[in-house]
Amino acid sequence: MNWAEFFTMGGYGKFIWSAYGAAAFIIILNVVLPMRRHKKVLHMLRELLKMKERE
Amino acid sequence: MNITKYAAPVVFYPLAGKLIPWFAWATGITLTIGLIMGLFIAPTDYQQGESYRIMFIHVPSAWMSMLVYVVMATAGAVALAWKTRLSEMLATACAPIGASFTLIALITGAIWGKPMWGAYWVWDARLTSELVLLFLYLGFMALQASIDDPRRAARAAAILALVGVINIPIIHFSVEWWNTLHQPASVSKISAPSIHPSMLWPLLINAVGFHLFFATTVLMRMRTEVLIRERHKSWIADIVGVKP
Amino acid sequence: MKRRHKKFAIILTAVIGLSVAALFIMDAFKDNMVFFYSPTDVFAGKSPTNKTFRLGGMVEKGSIKKSTKNLKVEFIVTDNNKKIPVTYEGILPDLFREGQGVITQGKLNENNMFTASEVLAKHDENYMPPEVADAMKRAKEKANKSKM
Structure with missing residues (x-):
């Protein structure tokens, strides 16, 4: 099997790769977004607690 | 051993933090094996040629779309009955993940349907009920977001989730109850699966990978929920590293 | 608006919304329940x-x-x-x-x-490599022959 053949997938390449691509995109989004939100919330809580300290 | 001890957010937060990397690695390894087997090793199908390889992500995500809903509704029911905070957070964390799995199932199904069936979409019972599932997830998220008080929001959303459970058996049995374009189940039927083992293995391995992925992300989302919902508790200060 | 009234309004909207959605779904299903006729x-x-x-x-x-x-x-x-x-x-x-x-x-x-x-x-729910399909077909033909 060569790589060109692998990417063509017997003529179904565009279907297979767009399906896998869409799935990968949604899955990666489900990792990146919660991680970013967690960092953001931690940051906000730190700021909030600092403010309380000053009062 | 008392399981309820782990249901306390103060215990859950650090425990989940320790578990997440393990689940993440297990997800990565399992899905890598599943993808290699599905794309390189599994043979060509006698009818569908290479196009059937979309099944290796379509079917596990469709299974997960239903499983996550059941987890979400169960967590909601537990929260309603015993007013447990952690199960409220579990239900909240499930919704976007379940919606994502549903979306993957719908998109990959549409892309698979075009070359095989001749149509991206048809309004048959299986496809329609899976679309209703997506709307249930979105409705759950919208309802929760529309109510300010987190406890009341969780309760209202839990009721919606419980009402929507009726859709799960409808999705599963739609292909048997009605004439559909979608084919009947291959794996979950009572007799032996009608998939050759060389094609069944990548499917099952990917399914395990998707379960592990769910475990990873649901713990990540729940930890954030804990921080938001418990922000007024004194132990939160220790966690974020600022002494009050 | 009082809190109690607000709560009632939210529940009422939710129930109406759900019912309307359910009606639409049932209606869509009614026409499509039978996706095809034999x-x-x-x-x-x-x-x-x-x-x-x-x-x-x-x-x-x-x-x-x-x-x-x-x-x-x-x-x-x-x-x-x-x-x-x-x-x-x-x-x-x-x-x-x-x-x-x-x-x-x-x-x-x-x-x-x-x-x-x-x-x-x-398409049907069967997935197999072509060799297996061929072997199954041959086995079936053989079984049919031996019956005759």
């Missing part, structure tokens, strides 16, 4: 008349006649009980094959001929 259904008069509907069944073996000049195709849809001839002009899905499931949308004329405007292929 030739037997058609002969029993269950299919709509003077209206397009979907006819589903198997493409009868040896019944496909393709035109060499254009995209016109003729074939027979069977459910192993009744048969209906179908004419169609257009691109066929990859899985459109003799002996495979098919769903066509169109109208039935007076002579019980079906003019399709859309052809969808229905």
